[in-house]
Amino acid sequence: xxxxxxxxxxxxxxxGHGIAQTFAQAGHPVSLFDVDKNTLELAPLLVxxxxxxxxxxxxxxxxxxxxxxxxxxxxxxxxxxIEAVTENLSLKQALFALLAELAxxxxxxxxxTSVIPITDIGEKLSGPVRSRLVGxxxxxxxxxxxxxxxxxxPFTDNAVFEATFDLMLSIGKQPVKVxxxxxxxxxxxxxxxxxxEALYLVSTGVCDAETIDTVxxxxxxxxxxxxxxMENADLVGLKLIQQVHQFIFPHLCNEQSPRPxxxxxxxxxxxxxxxxxGLQNWPPEKxxxxxxxxxxxxxxxxxx
Numbered sequence: 001x002x003x004x005x006x007x008x009x010x011x012x013x014x015x016g017h018g019i020a021q022t023f024a025q026a027g028h029p030v031s032l033f034d035v036d037k038n039t040l041e042l043a044p045l046l047v048x049x050x051x052x053x054x055x056x057x058x059x060x061x062x063x064x065x066x067x068x069x070x071x072x073x074x075x076x077x078x079x080x081x082i083e084a085v086t087e088n089l090s091l092k093q094a095l096f097a098l099l100a101e102l103a104x105x106x107x108x109x110x111x112x113t114s115v116i117p118i119t120d121i122g123e124k125l126s127g128p129v130r131s132r133l134v135g136x137x138x139x140x141x142x143x144x145x146x147x148x149x150x151x152x153x154p155f156t157d158n159a160v161f162e163a164t165f166d167l168m169l170s171i172g173k174q175p176v177k178v179x180x181x182x183x184x185x186x187x188x189x190x191x192x193x194x195x196x197e198a199l200y201l202v203s204t205g206v207c208d209a210e211t212i213d214t215v216x217x218x219x220x221x222x223x224x225x226x227x228x229x230m231e232n233a234d235l236v237g238l239k240l241i242q243q244v245h246q247f248i249f250p251h252l253c254n255e256q257s258p259r260p261x262x263x264x265x266x267x268x269x270x271x272x273x274x275x276x277x278g279l280q281n282w283p284p285e286k287x288x289x290x291x292x293x294x295x296x297x298x299x300x301x302x303x304x
Contacts, residue, residue, distance in 0.1 A: 011084035018142035200253035
């Protein structure tokens with residue numbers, strides 16, 4: 001299967017504009033669509049900001065991105081189509097049913113969902129279309145985080161799976177193959193397992209939210225870019241790992257629903273940085289400093 005030239009991105013918001021930027025930087029012509037006109041018009045400004053932060057001249061990249069006012073023109077002649085719309089199963093199912101009618105018959109259809117099984121998203125598609133459906137879970141910010149999880153469903157044609165993996169490699173990403181379409185895939189299952197324990201520790205009074213961040217940032221978090229958990233297990237020795245797990249596993253949180261603390265905060269209007277308070281207090285300057293520091297650190301890491 002040939003690497004597709006034209007890429008269509010449906011959804012220009014938090015993830016979509018960065019995904020479009022990445023393909024455009026790699027030389028692909030990109031058509032970008034969003035149902036919200038303001039979101040669509042804002043996308044080039046966000047891409048320009050991202051590129052200037054990277055020290056890249058924005059004009060040649062922006063020339064590769066075409067804003068489309070309707071999804072039909074966006075999907076026209078596209079070889080690779082990726083959706084980055086909100087995490088709503090019925091919305092995604094309806095979108096791919098529409099794309100199946102509008103896109104070329106050879107086009108690869110990809111979802112950027114972070115948790116919804118790709119198999120569920122493609123449930124209402126015909127067999128030939130389902131064979132062209134694959135998951136590509138990017139991480140935020142998508143133009144800076146290297147990882148893309150490429151997810152194969154029981155219906156995905158292996159040539160589509162491999163071509164998608166190769167495409168991610170060709171645009172400078174670090175793709176990984178996910179052979180079983182489990183909810184949350186790999187990264188989010190690992191991340192939220194830690195978050196579940198962190199929220200348990202805070203809500204039961206073991207420590208406060210700021211302490212959680214201090215512990216992670218100043219201990220195992222420091223070595224994780226250089227030493228993954230499986231490498232670390234082999235480094236310290238599997239006998240020790242077994243002993244630790246025998247003692248600690250019975251005491252870890254294994255609840256099957258979100259912590260009530262989160263629901264209580266949401267009911268009070270404490271939604272996180274966007275509202276000025278969540279698990280911690282976020283005056284505007286503090287929140288903006290976190291965002292800037294994150295971007296700068298990620299940009300620096302790409303230079304190494």
